[in-house]
Amino acid sequence: AQSVTQLGSHVSVSEGALVLLRCNYSSSVPPYLFWYVQYPNQGLQLLLKYTTGATLVKGINGFEAEFKKSETSFHLTKPSAHMSDAAEYFCAVKQYGDKIIFGKGTRLHILP
Amino acid sequence: GAVVSQHPSWVICKSGTSVKIECRSLDFQATTMFWYRQFPKQSLMLMATSNEGSKATYEQGVEKDKFLINHASLTLSTLTVTSAHPEDSSFYICSARSDRSSNQPQHFGDGTRLSIL
Numbered sequence: 001a002q003s004v005t006q007l008g009s010h011v012s013v014s015e016g017a018l019v020l021l022r023c024n025y026s027s028s029v030p031p032y033l034f035w036y037v038q039y040p041n042q043g044l045q046l047l048l049k050y051t052t053g054a055t056l057v058k059g060i061n062g063f064e065a066e067f068k069k070s071e072t073s074f075h076l077t078k079p080s081a082h083m084s085d086a087a088e089y090f091c092a093v094k095q096y097g098d099k100i101i102f103g104k105g106t107r108l109h110i111l112p
Numbered sequence: 113g114a115v116v117s118q119h120p121s122w123v124i125c126k127s128g129t130s131v132k133i134e135c136r137s138l139d140f141q142a143t144t145m146f147w148y149r150q151f152p153k154q155s156l157m158l159m160a161t162s163n164e165g166s167k168a169t170y171e172q173g174v175e176k177d178k179f180l181i182n183h184a185s186l187t188l189s190t191l192t193v194t195s196a197h198p199e200d201s202s203f204y205i206c207s208a209r210s211d212r213s214s215n216q217p218q219h220f221g222d223g224t225r226l227s228i229l
Binding site for chain 1: 116118121144146153154155156157158161203205207217218219220221222223225
């Protein structure tokens, strides 16, 4: 069965500092992996996705993530945090068919 | 492109009433739509998947008679919460995909916050 674990329900970083949000997954076959962002009272916006090919994936708003099969990880990073990055971030995995399994989310706080 | 609109964004109603939530794809034809439920500070849980013109496929534990889903056109799906009770209060989010291929991305609406008094 697929599952997603996001380490840390809350992460705080200073403005301009590196953002690192951790995600580990379990899947019996090569998965599709996603990162979504959710602002308060809004739906989800796709930041980036990994399907096949290059393991370093670049997304919107300066975010990127690296698929590491040996570590079953798909951590999200951004070199320099901006105040507008404060939001809830969800890692997700899709194996077969339609169903996407979401992690529990990590709330990112940006400190001035 | 790929805009999904949900209506209403917020609804408060009395216990026992039925509430309908609309999900529209504004600039593409959505052959497949998904309905999720999100409890406070928790992740999204898939409730059901619907393909245009077909009956919805519900996830285990979701009451299909309580959460009625209709996907009668390529741009509109509705979720009706029948005889709503306080425990049905939640944030409901729909998403839509442009074809039946599961490789296409899902585009999410902004969600509907439902509060049952």
